[in-house]
Amino acid sequence: MIHKYTIAELSQGLSNGDFSSVEVTQYYLDRMQQFNPQLNCYITQCNEHALAQAKAADDLRAKGQAQGITGIPIAQKDLFCTKDIKTSCGSKMLDNFISPYNATVVERCNDAGMVMLGKLNMDEFAMGSSNENSHYGPVKNPWDMTRVPGGSSGGSAAAVAARLAPCATGTDTGGSIRQPAALTGLTGLKPTYGRVSRFGMVAFASSLDQGGPLTQTAEDAALVLTIIAGHDPKDSTSMKQEVPDYSTTLNDSIHGKTIGIPKEYFTNALDPEVGDTIHTAIKAFEKLGANIKSISLPNTHLAVPVYYVIAPAEASSNLSRFDGVRYGYRCENPKDLLDLYKRTRAEGFGEEVKRRILIGTYALSAGYYDAYYLKAQQVRHLIRDDFIKAFNEVDVILGPTAPTTAFKLGEKMNDPVSMYLSDLYTINVNLAGLPSLALPSGFVNDLPVGLQLIGKDFDEATLLNLGHQYQQVTDWHRQIPTAFDKGEAA
Amino acid sequence: MSAITPDEVAKVAHLARIAMSDDKLSEYTQSLSSTLELVQQMQQVDTKGVTPMAHPLDTIQPQRSDHVTEGDFSKAINQMAPKIEANLFLVPQVIE
Numbered sequence: 152m153i154h155k156y157t158i159a160e161l162s163q164g165l166s167n168g169d170f171s172s173v174e175v176t177q178y179y180l181d182r183m184q185q186f187n188p189q190l191n192c193y194i195t196q197c198n199e200h201a202l203a204q205a206k207a208a209d210d211l212r213a214k215g216q217a218q219g220i221t222g223i224p225i226a227q228k229d230l231f232c233t234k235d236i237k238t239s240c241g242s243k244m245l246d247n248f249i250s251p252y253n254a255t256v257v258e259r260c261n262d263a264g265m266v267m268l269g270k271l272n273m274d275e276f277a278m279g280s281s282n283e284n285s286h287y288g289p290v291k292n293p294w295d296m297t298r299v300p301g302g303s304s305g306g307s308a309a310a311v312a313a314r315l316a317p318c319a320t321g322t323d324t325g326g327s328i329r330q331p332a333a334l335t336g337l338t339g340l341k342p343t344y345g346r347v348s349r350f351g352m353v354a355f356a357s358s359l360d361q362g363g364p365l366t367q368t369a370e371d372a373a374l375v376l377t378i379i380a381g382h383d384p385k386d387s388t389s390m391k392q393e394v395p396d397y398s399t400t401l402n403d404s405i406h407g408k409t410i411g412i413p414k415e416y417f418t419n420a421l422d423p424e425v426g427d428t429i430h431t432a433i434k435a436f437e438k439l440g441a442n443i444k445s446i447s448l449p450n451t452h453l454a455v456p457v458y459y460v461i462a463p464a465e466a467s468s469n470l471s472r473f474d475g476v477r478y479g480y481r482c483e484n485p486k487d488l489l490d491l492y493k494r495t496r497a498e499g500f501g502e503e504v505k506r507r508i509l510i511g512t513y514a515l516s517a518g519y520y521d522a523y524y525l526k527a528q529q530v531r532h533l534i535r536d537d538f539i540k541a542f543n544e545v546d547v548i549l550g551p552t553a554p555t556t557a558f559k560l561g562e563k564m565n566d567p568v569s570m571y572l573s574d575l576y577t578i579n580v581n582l583a584g585l586p587s588l589a590l591p592s593g594f595v596n597d598l599p600v601g602l603q604l605i606g607k608d609f610d611e612a613t614l615l616n617l618g619h620q621y622q623q624v625t626d627w628h629r630q631i632p633t634a635f636d637k638g639e640a641a
Numbered sequence: 642m643s644a645i646t647p648d649e650v651a652k653v654a655h656l657a658r659i660a661m662s663d664d665k666l667s668e669y670t671q672s673l674s675s676t677l678e679l680v681q682q683m684q685q686v687d688t689k690g691v692t693p694m695a696h697p698l699d700t701i702q703p704q705r706s707d708h709v710t711e712g713d714f715s716k717a718i719n720q721m722a723p724k725i726e727a728n729l730f731l732v733p734q735v736i737e
């Protein structure tokens with residue numbers, strides 16, 4: 152039952168010689184073949200590539216050159232560029248795109264000897280909260296196949312929740328790692344802006360995007376973050392800041408840590424039963440020795456409005472590169488250059504992507520810049536100031552990750568604004584640039600619920616420490632959806 | 642009244658180089674209007690004297706020395722293009 156193991160346990164098993172990386176990899180490839188048709192979480196499965204990497208990892212281990220994480224399988228969100236393997240970003244526009252280079256995140260996983268199982272489904276260009284905006288079709292939530300897994304890293308979340316990968320990468324621009332983690336019962340880490348290189352990540356909103364892991368446990372998130380974090384000369388926004396070994400502080404006592412509870416996170420917008428699980432979790436942290444303090448983040452309600460100016464504005468600029476000339480989709484028989492651009496973009500982009508490009512173009516157009524973009528940047532400053540002020544009094548902030556459990560497929564597809572509001576607790580963290588760790592914190596009507604811990608700039612270590620300690624006294628992270636909790640012993 | 646008119650949507654679609662049929666125009670006008678109404682909430686906030694925040698990190702742009710670090714990738718890059726000839730991107734004729 153290899154799928155029951157966390158990556159920390161797989162690492163132990165590999166080093167004990169209980170199984171080889173080839174065996175573990177084949178086990179996951181078999182599960183992918185068996186279960187992916189139901190879930191649709193993989194866009195590309197890399198069987199031969201994975202087995203070759205696994206063989207190389209086993210050879211390294213035989214030579215005594217393996218690191219802890221060598222030989223562990225991982226699946227990559229399909230917006231991390233992979234050399235010689237398709238990177239679609241969930242879009243028809245990039246359906247034929249083969250990157251000539253690897254993203255730095257992929258490169259670092261390769262350098263550590265990890266095994267890439269495949270590329271994961273996602274909302275097109277990471278725009279969405281349900282994974283329904285994918286050219287490759289929606290992803291199902293393994294806890295209830297009539298519901299969404301969240302988004303935009305919905306494929307990553309479904310794959311790890313159903314154990315079709317022991318861990319995965321995602322990206323988080325407004326909650327796209329944490330919200331799907333919450334809706335599928337996983338641990339998901341959005342690192343501080345600048346902690347993980349964005350080189351080779353297809354850009355959505357460049358001042359907000361950040362890559363990170365979706366895992367079963369905080370301990371596993373620490374293992375992956377230690378590998379992928381750190382300065383990259385190829386990304387001028389990646390920070391020259393020391394990367395600690397995040398595993399070494401997981402077992403520190405959290406006694407005396409102060410956790411802030413923002414009152415704005417517990418309003419009518421929050422499903423009361425979801426709220427109950429968060430209150431139970433707060434008590435668990437208190438029992439572990441943390442001090443609980445009520446705080447206020449008064450501009451929380453402005454995060455979604457601000458985000459829907461800034462993110463589309465940046466997206467409209469970033470996505471102008473898709474012109475049908477240099478790579479990606481091109482329309483048939485263009486009559487002139489303008490027709491080539493216009494029809495390529497109309498046919499190559501999906502509805503949500505076009506909506507956001509149009510909003511962004513409008514917000515940046517002559518006469519509207521001050522009223523929209525500049526105003527949004529000013530309010531963004533106020534949102535960050537709320538956090539800075541709160542962190543004078545507390546070490547971390549705790550609240551719900553999403554206001555409800557997973558919603559039904561199709562439920563919000565005709566109402567973009569209601570979809571946008573499902574990210575109301577996660578978006579302000581991206582605007583402020585802070586790190587945040589989503590953790591499974593219970594179930595409501597058999598569907599997973601998540602909490603998030605928000606930390607100070609570059610203080611992922613404290614978040615992972617608190618997350619790990621919480622997971623020592625709870626077992627929400629150990630739950631596997633019954634239909635997927637079967638497999639042959641290796 | 643909608644926050645944005647069909648004419649404005651058509652203009653923005655042209656600026657964004659996205660072809661837009663007339664039947665799609667009303668659909669987009671409606672969805673963009675509801676997004677802009679949501680966005681309007683931020684107009685209530687007094688931001689007089691608040692510095693715009695372009696970026697979460699308070700750092701200066703790093704510079705690097707001006708020398709070539711990577712080889713010539715033009716072939717690999719051109720291979721991704723929908724249409725190339727003699728290592729050049731092909732587009733419809735622009736000048737008669």
